[in-house]
Amino acid sequence: MDPLPKFPAIPEFAVLGHPNEGKSSVVSTLTEDDRIRVSRIPGETTESTAYTVKIDGKDIIRFVDTPGFQVPKQTLAWFRKFEGNPEQIVESFIQAFENDPFYADDCELLKPVARAPALFMWWTGPARSGMMIWRKWRS
Ligand SMILES: Nc1nc2c(ncn2[C@@H]2O[C@H](COP(=O)(O)OP(=O)(O)OP(=O)(O)O)[C@@H](O)[C@H]2O)c(=O)[nH]1
Numbered sequence: 380m381d382p383l384p385k386f387p388a389i390p391e392f393a394v395l396g397h398p399n400e401g402k403s404s405v406v407s408t409l410t411e412d413d414r415i416r417v418s419r420i421p422g423e424t425t426e427s428t429a430y431t432v433k434i435d436g437k438d439i440i441r442f443v444d445t446p447g448f449q450v451p452k453q454t455l456a457w458f459r460k461f462e463g464n465p466e467q468i469v470e471s472f473i474q475a476f477e478n479d480p481f482y483a484d485d486c487e488l489l490k491p492v493a494r495a496p497a498l499f500m501w502w503t504g505p506a507r508s509g510m511m512i513w514r515k516w517r518s
């Protein structure tokens with residue numbers, strides 16, 4: 380288990396999704412880390428935790444296990460109404476709700492997204508699959 384550095388120095392993949400869909404199982408398998416708790420009961424994971432894969436003692440890649448979305452409709456509704464700086468949208472959400480228990484898991488799972496300098500996302504589902512690359516800062 381590793382503390383989340385402010386900016387990732389190696390590629391980092393956060394696994395996000397609904398509760399009980401196998402996020403922790405995927406991270407546990409990819410990192411070969413049996414300490415990661417998997418449960419039949421939704422809501423097992425409550426913190427975003429990074430697990431680093433090392434080869435010959437060198438950090439190669441990091442996977443972040445996250446809680447599941449608890450209130451995705453309300454979270455999405457807030458994002459759609461957001462009128463501030465789009466580059467700060469995720470940080471703004473966390474700042475607005477980090478002390479609100481209703482949004483606790485949703486804030487926590489978005490932390491690895493907030494601190495990423497760029498995002499490569501892909502998603503799968505029964506209706507749609509896709510991918511997207513999003514650079515947050517021009518430099
Ligand atoms: N059939 C099947 N079950 C799976 C698979 N992956 C995980 N599971 C089971 O699904 C349940 C939930 O797995 P977790 O990995 O804890 O799911 P999670 O998304 O991390 O859940 P939360 O932390 O509650 O959000 C457990 O009972 C797992 O054994 C899979 O590929 N196939």
Ligand SMILES: [Mg+2]
Pocket residue numbers: 402403404416417423424444445446
């Ligand atoms: Mg989990």
